[in-house]
Amino acid sequence: MKIPELLAPAGNMEKGLTAIEYGADALYLAGQQFGMRAQAGNFSLAEIREILRVAHKRGVKVYVTVNTFPRNHEIDELPPYLEELSALGVDGIILADPGVLHLARRYAPNVPLHLSTQANTVNYQAVQFWVEAGISRFVLARELAKEEIAQMRQATTAELEMFVHGAMCMAYSGRCLLSTFLTGRDANRGACAQSCRWKYAVVEEKRPGEYFPIDEDERGTHIFNSKDLCLIDYIPDLAQIGVDSLKIEGRMKSSYYVATVVRAYRAALDLYAQSPDTYTLPESVREELNKVSHRPYWAGFFVPTGAGIHYPTSAYHQTHDVVGVVQRYDTERGEAVVLIKNRLQVGDTVEIMEPRGPVSTLTITEMVRDDLGSAVDEVHANFTARIPMPATKPYAMLRVERT
Template sequence: MKVELLSPAGNMEKLKAAINFGADAIYLSGKDFGLRASADNFTIEEMHEAFSFLHSKGKKGYVTVNIYARNYDFNELGSYLDQLKEVSPDALIVSDPGVFKFIRDRKIDIPIHISTQANITNYMAVKFWQQLGAERIVLARELSREEIRFIAENVKCELEVFVHGAMCISHSGRCVLSNYFNKKDSNRGECTHPCRWKYHLMEETRPGEYLPVFEDERGTYIYNSKDLCLIEHVGELIDMGVKSLKIEGRMKSSMYTAVVTGVYRQAIDTALKGEFKVDEKWIRLLNTVSNRTYTKGFYADEADENSINYKTSSYVRGSDFLGVVTSCEDGRLNFHCKGKINIGDELQILTPDMDEFVFKVDEIYDINVEKVEFTKPNYDYFFNFDIKIPENSIIRRIL
């Protein structure tokens, strides 16, 4: 069975990183009606560029229109959908039944996928949406492997499952903490992540006296979920008949997108050969990108205290993103700089085939072939390099 690797794209740079490192499809949002308002996202003009690039590579792209709409949203949604028709996305990702009906009533001939925000946790809900015309269902993250298997055995609709990335403490992301604390609606893409904050108790007869909550000597992070990682279960999910394996992270860096996509690409390809076995290299590489440590969550019945990160609400970072290779020929490795590099630094190059090269920086040249002692972000430079390195490879510092 052909299985799809679906990666996030918060902007054009991240989209290209996903495709270069092996994604079959990406999902993105316009400036409105998606659930990641803090991501760069795409203007209509940028979407035209994005889908032209994707379709030229034989890849697919899906546009999120998955807010929970208010009455006034429909005033602008119609014109936005008309613009999307010209972009020709391969599907729209929707969660609100009202938005679904609005799209259908306008006779917009774009396939619809039902978002994980719709909280689909059973096979009858899948059949309900399929009967209405949905072509794919993104299952809720709260499902176990047995529940996913049962659904897959009892429906004919395409199923999509999140396999990697951040998880919301609330049911499939339908949280109102952000609304309460900051008047920012997480169901409209404005989440301020109060689940990552530290909390104290206040006893109502002692206003202003804040009592620290200690689960252990570090305090408490009662809402602070670890990140999902199902790399060990890729083969199992494919065998169940899951059509699409999805990576979370439209707000993560292009290095994050590249590395995680590349790892899951190798895992899927290995599984499709009937030889699935977890490579320790995959685990090591996943630990080099930002994460809150990993859990298998509900999938493997780990959705308990073991799925909460009690140490810190900050990301663990195993590497610094320093550049992208733009070309490599005649012993000259050209790159676009993303972070400061100094003479003497020991760096790693990670190629789209997930080959790793470690080297020490002896000399750095700018585009005028002048030696420099260090680089500055967003400028172009080159190293002298004996090995032929593929374009779009990642340059980084392992921490």
């Protein structure tokens, strides 16, 4: 049985490097043209070249999204862009539009073509159609149940990729204009404002300004507020079905989010690979996923586990905040050089999350601000501090529990 690839979002260079350190087998990212996630700090061609260099050295693959639905006036830009991606040696191009597919076959003929979830592949006849058109991997629609995915597996040898973690959409993956109408931000260009999750009221036309709440309770009703997908409990099912790649959503999310979620799924996959017959997911691994910003989790449409809407509030939950990222470790002095992300004070107790290692606890007794060269009681975001601690590695993260 094959252990699925773990595919992580790379919203920018830092997030991509973080995902590699924390155990991703592959990254997906957008270039500055034609990629979803318009605001995620997309990669220039030079940056794609650089992340490819680092990733390939570590045996990690890099897929580039070209999965918007380009308009006529954008078509002329596609051939040179596709040629450049091909020349750079990307491991896959993720696309959704048949016009882009048509051009990719011509201008990037040797690059594997992945069909984006935006294309909403929900049956094996559609798989057959797209395979004949040149697609070698499918990012399956999030709306599929476990049995349907197993049927897809029986029907094709093409690679199957599916989202296992992150935000859901109330429409078939971004096929929605709510955000475009209300904010001008186009969900099909990766700019969704998640307008479906806003708090709505009813207004009678002759009473402007009088908002009649459609409350379930005093906090309001968030009628389209989907819970977040989490399939970490289903690793054995996913491997046994033969899903090739497990995808984590979130190119807009922080490096800390990417690190924590990749680390948890990496741990689960590695444990399962070691002993599939006796595998159970440790509670400590599942618990890690509560330490990042998320809405309540559910298993999406993969298995029926009850309602997917979270009515009380659209606010995010998280039990911990990141306060620093280790840049390097000075072995001689026994100090980590830490880029501070949120205010950190002497006396704070932090958890130190190692990329592929344990989580340990430390109470900060001393900090030296790097630019001042002197001891301080607190350090604010974006400054660098030297903090005595046991040996650690670059990209380790310091976090504090929320009070």
